[in-house]
Amino acid sequence: MTENALGTAGQQAATEAAGGDRTATSSPPPGSAGGPAPVDSAQPSTVGGPPPDAGGRPPRPTLGRRALALADSLWRPALVLAAFFAAWWFVAAREYVPNYLVPTPGQVWTTMTDQWSELARHTMVTLYETVLGFVLAAALGLAAAVAIAYSRTLDKALYPIVLFAQVIPKIAIAPLLVVWFGLGLTPKIILAVLIAFFPVVISGVAGLRSTDPELLDLAATMGAGPWRTFRKIRFPNALPHLMAGLKVAVTLAVVGAVVGEFVGASEGLGYVLLLANGNLDAPLLFADLILMSAIGIVLFVLVEIAEALLIPWHASRRAGVSLTTS
Amino acid sequence: MTAAPAQAGTAIGMSNLTVRFSSRRSQTTALDDVSLDIEPGEFVTIVGPSGCGKSTLLKIVAGLVRPTSGEVSLLDRPVRGPQKEIGFVFQKAALLEWRGARANILLQAEMRGMDRAQAARRADELIEMTGLTGFEKALPHELSGGMQQRVALCRALLHAPPVLLMDEPFGALDALTREQMNAELHRIWRETGTTVVLVTHSIAEAVFLGTRVVVMSARPGRIIRTFPVELPAHRDYAQVMSDPRFDRLATDLRGLLGSAAANH
Ligand SMILES: Nc1ncnc2c1ncn2[C@@H]1O[C@H](COP(=O)(O)OP(=O)(O)OP(=O)(O)O)[C@@H](O)[C@H]1O
Ligand SMILES: [Mg+2]
Numbered sequence: 001m002t003e004n005a006l007g008t009a010g011q012q013a014a015t016e017a018a019g020g021d022r023t024a025t026s027s028p029p030p031g032s033a034g035g036p037a038p039v040d041s042a043q044p045s046t047v048g049g050p051p052p053d054a055g056g057r058p059p060r061p062t063l064g065r066r067a068l069a070l071a072d073s074l075w076r077p078a079l080v081l082a083a084f085f086a087a088w089w090f091v092a093a094r095e096y097v098p099n100y101l102v103p104t105p106g107q108v109w110t111t112m113t114d115q116w117s118e119l120a121r122h123t124m125v126t127l128y129e130t131v132l133g134f135v136l137a138a139a140l141g142l143a144a145a146v147a148i149a150y151s152r153t154l155d156k157a158l159y160p161i162v163l164f165a166q167v168i169p170k171i172a173i174a175p176l177l178v179v180w181f182g183l184g185l186t187p188k189i190i191l192a193v194l195i196a197f198f199p200v201v202i203s204g205v206a207g208l209r210s211t212d213p214e215l216l217d218l219a220a221t222m223g224a225g226p227w228r229t230f231r232k233i234r235f236p237n238a239l240p241h242l243m244a245g246l247k248v249a250v251t252l253a254v255v256g257a258v259v260g261e262f263v264g265a266s267e268g269l270g271y272v273l274l275l276a277n278g279n280l281d282a283p284l285l286f287a288d289l290i291l292m293s294a295i296g297i298v299l300f301v302l303v304e305i306a307e308a309l310l311i312p313w314h315a316s317r318r319a320g321v322s323l324t325t326s
Numbered sequence: 327m328t329a330a331p332a333q334a335g336t337a338i339g340m341s342n343l344t345v346r347f348s349s350r351r352s353q354t355t356a357l358d359d360v361s362l363d364i365e366p367g368e369f370v371t372i373v374g375p376s377g378c379g380k381s382t383l384l385k386i387v388a389g390l391v392r393p394t395s396g397e398v399s400l401l402d403r404p405v406r407g408p409q410k411e412i413g414f415v416f417q418k419a420a421l422l423e424w425r426g427a428r429a430n431i432l433l434q435a436e437m438r439g440m441d442r443a444q445a446a447r448r449a450d451e452l453i454e455m456t457g458l459t460g461f462e463k464a465l466p467h468e469l470s471g472g473m474q475q476r477v478a479l480c481r482a483l484l485h486a487p488p489v490l491l492m493d494e495p496f497g498a499l500d501a502l503t504r505e506q507m508n509a510e511l512h513r514i515w516r517e518t519g520t521t522v523v524l525v526t527h528s529i530a531e532a533v534f535l536g537t538r539v540v541v542m543s544a545r546p547g548r549i550i551r552t553f554p555v556e557l558p559a560h561r562d563y564a565q566v567m568s569d570p571r572f573d574r575l576a577t578d579l580r581g582l583l584g585s586a587a588a589n590h
Contacts, residue, residue, distance in 0.1 A: 090501045140421060175480055212420065213421055214416050214420045215422070216409075217385070217388075217390045217414075217416070218414065218416065218420055219409035219437060220386055220388075220389075220390060221390070221408055221409065221410060221412055221413075222410065222434055222436035222437035222438055223408070223410030223437070224436055224438070228436075228437055229437075232433065232437065233421075233422065234438060236422070236424050237422075297575070311424065313423055313424040313467075314424075
């Protein structure tokens with residue numbers, strides 16, 4: 001493909017090469033995988049594809065290469081995790097700490113498999129509250145961000161409210177929400193929304209405001225109205241910021257749901273946690289904690305995958321490698 | 327492509343333009359009483375010291391900056407607000423980093439709601455003409471500075487605008503590519519009859535491309551002089567460079583610009 005390009009535009013390629021030394025001094029070196037992103041240079045360069053050949057452009061990563069890159073990005077965390085489990089097992093099995101405080105991984109595993117159907121039901125409840133809370137927070141947060149970024153009046157009117165909603169301790173209003181909305185799912189979802197809303201608004205506003213004014217001038221000379229300008233320029237431009245905010249939001253949504261369950265619930269992982277705590281049932285408590293973390297991690301990875309699909313151009317993935325942001 | 331705008335009237339009319347930018351601490355007069363009429367089909371090049379208001383002048387014509395006082399007209403209509411009968415090449419390439427080269431060019435069509443098939447065909451023509459073949463899908467960060475600027479040029483030409491405003495479009499190019507692009511732009515201008523206003527820091531570029539060279543003074547920007555370029559309408563780069571008339575004009579311009587900068 002690159003060869004073809006060089007063939008048809010041979011003359012051009014020659015000029016590019018002639019200007020090469022000039023470019024090298026004035027702009028970031030084309031060889032350093034990822035160009036201007038300084039993050040990439042900090043990573044060990046085991047992965048980054050072959051350096052783009054002069055005048056051509058780096059080939060898009062193939063499926064095989066992506067799988068390799070994925071494996072490469074996973075072995076380090078996997079190793080750390082394995083070491084952690086080994087240490088845990090060692091401490092618990094030798095009973096350096098009594099088993100009623102720290103159970104062995106085996107005990108936790110047995111509890112998890114024995115009570116799986118119950119635990120799965122509670123996990124689904126918490127997952128449902130979290131996802132619904134997150135989606136609502138994302139939608140409301142984005143709407144607020146657009147309003148704030150586009151209107152000076154709404155900026156002045158909404159920002160204090162948003163900030164106030166953030167600084168009030170959510171855990172303190174949880175009981176109030178239970179009083180208002182009862183023991184059902186509603187107070188948990190509201191709590192998840194309240195906690196996850198803020199990072200979405202902040203990142204959305206930052207993203208929408210980061211549009212290069214020159215691009216807005218360009219849109220104006222193209223006779224485009226505000227909707228087209230939003231859809232084609234401002235929104236895609238805001239996506240990298242927004243996705244960063246959504247990643248924070250999704251992990252916070254789990255916290256919101258669980259805190260809601262602490263205050264008053266008859267189901268969900270937060271409820272199970274309180275139960276296990278009351279019965280000094282350490283294996284159940286640990287199993288429950290693992291499931292809570294699993295919800296957070298799975299949702300986080302899903303948002304990361306969405307990010308990789310939505311903004312493949314974004315600097316942090318220019319090298320086309322890591323799945324997890326460094 | 328476009329029919330040559332043969333009708334009478336002015337393509338761009340500027341009378342007594344003054345622009346002041348005031349911030350909390352200071353006030354800058356960017357342009358001071360600038361008047362200039364540009365006929366349809368003219369190729370006007372503007373040279374002047376850095377910061378003398380050249381970019382501001384183009385933005386006023388495009389309706390992106392409102393002058394503090396004075397009148398502008400484009401195609402015999404007063405300019406109030408952003409104009410869409412133009413193609414604008416900005417000083418920076420101003421590409422969308424998430425779109426490939428071809429998609430960046432086609433942004434023009436999407437924003438204007440142009441016919442898709444026709445726009446796509448025209449985009450392919452322009453890509454071939456500017457030597458971008460093979461890089462249609464390349465993202466801006468995968469393109470050299472010169473290639474990015476060529477993408478911006480294609481984007482500005484996509485809708486065959488009657489007026490083309492270019493702000494140092496070739497500043498980021500190496501000398502050889504720059505000459506090629508100059509020759510290419512010259513050919514496009516001859517073939518389409520588009521009215522072009524081009525800002526540049528290169529005297530050679532200003533003379534080779536222009537039918538008229540406008541020299542501006544250091545801030546506050548005024549027009550010091552305009553030189554008609556007495557070279558054939560159909561120009562060849564090598565020939566022009568060895569033409570004694572080119573040398574004379576270039577020397578005059580250099581002298582004038584030197585004194586303009588010295589006054590600063
Ligand atoms: N939006 C703005 N707000 C305040 N001052 C501005 C603004 N735009 C331009 N200026 C000022 O107006 C003057 C002219 O700016 P302009 O960009 O038009 O210069 P220029 O001739 O294009 O310079 P260069 O050759 O370096 O591109 C400068 O002094 C600049 O600081
Ligand atoms: Mg300028």
